[in-house]
Amino acid sequence: MGNLTWLYAKAALTGFTRRGSTLPSYSRELRVEVDREHLAAYNRVCGFGVRDELPATYPHVLAFPSQIELMTAPGFPFPLPGTVHVANRITQLRPLLASEPLDLTVHLENLRPHERGRQFDVVSAVSVDGEQVWVDVSTYLRIGGGSGSADKAQEEPPKPTGVWRVGGDIGRRYAEVSGDRNPIHLHPLTARAFGFPRAIAHGMWSKARCVAAFEGRLPDAFTVDVRFKAPILLPGKVDFSAKPTADGWRFALWSRKPHLEGVISG
Structure with a gap:
């Protein structure tokens, strides 16, 4: 994950000149072996118990460097700054174990119009011994040039079953385990430079924290699909x-x- 700092710098320096109407067709493939200390650190930050079975959200952080590589490579049509992660769907076909070597592939697909601009998917998949066991679809929105025709219905908050206090350091802590050191998550000063009053929590941290709340109640195979809404300002409740x-x-x-709405189906 060490090259992600360079990739973010590259995106900041060169990304604003990007223009295009198609996604590149290349992909990334690699074999990953789970570092148990890293897994334990991720579990602590996201609220999972420490065990040999991987949380369904954990392979996302293994795929994240390859995702950023694809979105900063030549031919990618959009600047990375200002490209918003709006949804994520993970399908786990069976439990993954820390002892298993994971064959990981990442590619881009499905560039399509959106009322606020254009959106596309970054698809990551894990196979073990040639069998696909996990798929992650992250949907990103590039704002600008859309119809702006979507109607915004007034939403009513659901009845809470718990109240969580989110510490001001969660952005930095999750950045350490995920490699996602986007400045909007790290410090109020850097967040304000991008238009946020305070640092905000990572969307994938909030998803992982929700999945952790169901630990012990999920089947071996399931899909967890979320939509990211308004950011969680740090610290917060x-x-x-x-x-x-x-x-x-x-x-x-x-x-x-x-802030987040999701469903788990199995």
Whole structure:
């Protein structure tokens, strides 16, 4: 993950000149062996228990450097600054173990219009012994040039089942385990340079923290799909809600507005 600092600097220096209407077709492939100390650190930051089974969100941080490589490589049409992570869907087909070598692939696909601009997917997949066992689809939005025609319905907050206090250092702590050192997450001063009043929590930290709340209650195979809404300002306090459905759970994070809404199905 050490090259991510350079990739963020590269994005800041060269990204604003990017223009284009297609996604490059190249991909990244690598074999990853889980570092148990890193896994334990990730589990502590996100609220999981320490065990040999990987949290469903953990392979995302293994794929993240390759995701950033693709979005800063020649031919990628958008600047990385200002490209917003709006959704993430993870499908786990069976539990993954820390002892298993993981074959990881990452590619870009499905550039499409959005009412606020254009969006696309970064698809990461893990295989073990040739069998695909995990798929992650991160949807990003490039704001600008959209129709702006979406209607915004007034949302009512769900009844909370818990209240979480989110420390002011969670952005820095998650950055250490994820490699995602975007300045908006690290310090109030750097966040203000990008238009935020304070540092904000990582979306994938908030998703992982929600999944950790269901630990011990999920099947071996399931999909967890979230939409990222308003950012969580740090430090902060959020209401967590969880409601069972016919095939899983519906959950959300709220304060005065929705921060994250998701479903688990299995």
